[in-house]
Amino acid sequence: MSSEHNDNNVVRAAKLDTATLSDALDKHGIDGQCYRIAPRDDAFRLAGRAYTLKYGPASHPPGTVGDYIDDVPPGSVLVLDNQGRDDATVWGDILTEIAHRRGIAGTVIDGVCRDVALCRELGYPVYARGHWMRTGKDRVQVEATNVPVNIGKARVAPGDLLRGDADGVVVIPQEHEEAVLATAEAIEAAENGIREAARSGMRLDEARAQFRYHQLQTAEQ
Template sequence: MTTQDKNVERASKLDTATLSDALDKLGIVGQCHKIKARSTEFRTAGRAFTIKYGPASNPPGTVGDFIDDVPAGSMIVLDNNGREDATVWGDIMTEIAHRRGIAGTVINGVCRDVALCLKLGYPVFSRDHWMRTGKDRVQVEATNVPVNIGEARVQPGDILRGDADGVIVIPKEHEDAVLDAAETIHRAEEAIREACRGGMRLDEARKQFKYHQLQTREQ
């Protein structure tokens, strides 16, 4: 994450649950279904650097020689069409990405060598993990093109936020509106917690701070 990117910084301070509620309020699909953190300790945010995969040709193409072109602070977003029989991320990629200051990796598919990402604290989010290589099974089709991650569309430069609850994508053209809405929701929920700590009933606090309207879709 770069200090100059204020919206990435704003997103990094908000939980995915709060961002999900903001997306619902605005009618935007950005929740990456079934994409999970390999560790509940992983929290990260950055702008998408996308890779689209397809089945390997004959002779097969490369699985992942793009790593040196990814800017520091980016989120690497790998769309392997949800495949769970062949990995597209492993320990070499984790080590290099960690060393280069990349924010994390999100995979519509599976990774392997989970022990190293846990050891280094490098955030990886995927459908699952399994050991079988993608070499000679899948190949890179395109770089920095629109991809699909858990039923959510991701375009290069979109903000991704990941934490223990999963991954959210915030479309670039809507990021100010989404972040404004999420910050409003966050402030209201903090006010409800504080009121309850002071002795107010939960139903009264929710009514006072309009909790039940926070996620209602705007007309």
């Protein structure tokens, strides 16, 4: 898959909201909705391809929590699988500052972050289960980089497409992104048509029937 093709699909995803993409994922039978992963600020938006890290409990002596940041390509979304752990963080202000400066698209964590004031001040998108101040140092460590991980019950492989907005985050598997994006664009076009028809006085049920809205959302057999 060429980088030009990849970049175009990131642009396409960025124009769609997560609710529309969620409906498209459902139609294709893909569980790509990252459960309970929420933005630390409702204004945050992200779109990009996954650079994944998998965390586990610290060994003795402990390994590192996060010396990977300089190797992450600009435009990537950092995807940190801390197995939903909420008593130790894997992201804070130093990583936020460097990621923002390097042009990384955002960070998604199955776990918690800290130092949310800085990510809000810089407008650097961080999505997580929550935020709390206690460090992950000597508690967790990086087990693997750029391997498939789990984020809010959704599988994320390196290079998968992620989109985040005020409603949360969805992941679109790379091998299905053309079909999912095309379906999402069709759903968005139908929704826009329904809105216009309703504004012109048409009944909602008639407008939905005219634009075949329910068929667009129905899962394929």
